[in-house]
Amino acid sequence: MNFKELGLCPEILQAIEDLGYEDATPIQIKAIPAILKGRDMVGSAQTGTGKTAAFALPALHRLAKPGGCRALALAPTRELAIQIEENFRKYGKYLGLKMALLYGGVKYGKQLEELGNKPDIIVATPGRLLDHIQQGNLSLGKIEILILDEVDRMLDMGFVEDVTKIINKTPRSRQTLLFSATIPDAVVRLSKWALDNPAEAKIDIKISAAETVSHALYPVPAIQKFDLLVALLNNIKFESLIIFFQTRRGTDKISHWLTEHGQDVRVLHSDLKQRDRMSALQDFKDGKVKILSATDVASRGLDISNVTHVINYDVPQHAEDYIHRIGRTGRARTEGEAFTLCKPEELPLVESVEKLLGNPLPRKFVDDFAYREAPESLVPTGAVVSKKRNRSFGKQVSFGSRKRR
Ligand code: AMP
Numbered sequence: 001m002n003f004k005e006l007g008l009c010p011e012i013l014q015a016i017e018d019l020g021y022e023d024a025t026p027i028q029i030k031a032i033p034a035i036l037k038g039r040d041m042v043g044s045a046q047t048g049t050g051k052t053a054a055f056a057l058p059a060l061h062r063l064a065k066p067g068g069c070r071a072l073a074l075a076p077t078r079e080l081a082i083q084i085e086e087n088f089r090k091y092g093k094y095l096g097l098k099m100a101l102l103y104g105g106v107k108y109g110k111q112l113e114e115l116g117n118k119p120d121i122i123v124a125t126p127g128r129l130l131d132h133i134q135q136g137n138l139s140l141g142k143i144e145i146l147i148l149d150e151v152d153r154m155l156d157m158g159f160v161e162d163v164t165k166i167i168n169k170t171p172r173s174r175q176t177l178l179f180s181a182t183i184p185d186a187v188v189r190l191s192k193w194a195l196d197n198p199a200e201a202k203i204d205i206k207i208s209a210a211e212t213v214s215h216a217l218y219p220v221p222a223i224q225k226f227d228l229l230v231a232l233l234n235n236i237k238f239e240s241l242i243i244f245f246q247t248r249r250g251t252d253k254i255s256h257w258l259t260e261h262g263q264d265v266r267v268l269h270s271d272l273k274q275r276d277r278m279s280a281l282q283d284f285k286d287g288k289v290k291i292l293s294a295t296d297v298a299s300r301g302l303d304i305s306n307v308t309h310v311i312n313y314d315v316p317q318h319a320e321d322y323i324h325r326i327g328r329t330g331r332a333r334t335e336g337e338a339f340t341l342c343k344p345e346e347l348p349l350v351e352s353v354e355k356l357l358g359n360p361l362p363r364k365f366v367d368d369f370a371y372r373e374a375p376e377s378l379v380p381t382g383a384v385v386s387k388k389r390n391r392s393f394g395k396q397v398s399f400g401s402r403k404r405r
Pocket of ligand 1 (some may be wrong): 022023024025028044046047048049050051053213217302
């Protein structure tokens with residue numbers, strides 16, 4: 001389906017044409033008509049499905065002309081807020097609407113300037129938005145469209161009170177659009193409270209990752225994890241690779257060791273200054289550095305294209321995070337590989353991931369690596385995978401055997 005058929009105005013259609021989008025994606029086909037009609041919406045879709053355009057295009061269409069602060073998009077992380085704002089700018093470039101981007105960790109100057117220009121659209125993270133409201137820099141009294149993006153993440157990060165406060169400061173007559181990769185009970189509760197008879201658009205795991213990512217689990221004794229990582233990096237041909245870690249400390253420590261082993265690595269986690277986060281991400285996106293070490297801050301929402309490999313140094317604590325992490329690779333139909341290093345203690349976490357996927361992760365071993373214990377016995381295959389495949393995730397994740405690069 002093309003965008004004209006969805007009923008978007010000419011200025012937006014021109015911007016979409018400039019970007020070279022040809023057809024609307026499934027989430028856009030489902031969401032745009034309902035949002036244009038003014039309906040509230042619960043969209044369950046992850047990044048990579050085109051979900052930002054699914055809410056930004058109809059929101060821009062409904063705002064149409066400059067007229068004061070009428071739309072607010074909330075995002076859990078600064079990086080995601082930046083990305084959403086960039087998209088609003090691109091899609092709305094022929095509409096003359098003004099934007100303000102508000103997030104923490106940076107000075108207030110530029111943000112105050114943007115607020116002083118009477119923006120039509122605010123994109124913000126919750127904490128800094130509340131700071132601005134408390135300081136009297138803006139009011140949400142005229143908000144017509146409220147967008148809550150990556151809500152599951154927002155709640156995981158402990159923003160529930162802030163988000164509730166913010167929602168309470170917007171008019172009840174608003175249109176509310178809630179997007180979340182997963183819909184756990186807390187998200188259901190929030191949507192029941194904040195939304196009015198919402199339309200629903202559900203898109204399961206991003207198809208491109210499913211079709212093009214191959215997965216492998218590398219069992220290894222705990223003490224040899226770092227050595228195995230080095231061996232893997234030496235064995236594979238990668239253009240751009242993200243290594244995910246559970247903790248900020250782990251990210252720093254292992255990245256430091258990798259640097260000592262001659263690898264060029266940049267680090268992305270939430271303890272860093274915003275300036276450093278942005279420059280790490282930019283260098284990685286520009287291809288100046290091939291390896292990005294990150295905590296889950298980077299696993300959600302970020303549209304980083306052309307990542308050829310993802311390595312999970314730790315098995316994710318929450319099975320859903322596995323999906324989000326591997327979602328960084330195999331985008332836009334390029335092939336990707338997702339490797340997970342696993343010490344025996346992490347077996348229960350592997351089992352949760354396999355349950356969610358509905359498939360065992362194929363075990364692989366690095367040839368010529370001097371394992372201290374026979375790796376075959378460390379993490380048994382597919383211990384508790386249910387026979388019934390998980391309908392929301394497993395059916396679209398392919399595990400076909402592929403030749404090694
Ligand atoms: P998102 O899921 O919003 O992060 O979007 C993922 C990527 O898909 C972004 O780089 C968008 O620019 C791109 N995109 C969104 N909608 C379309 C479309 N209809 N056709 C082609 N690319 C798109």
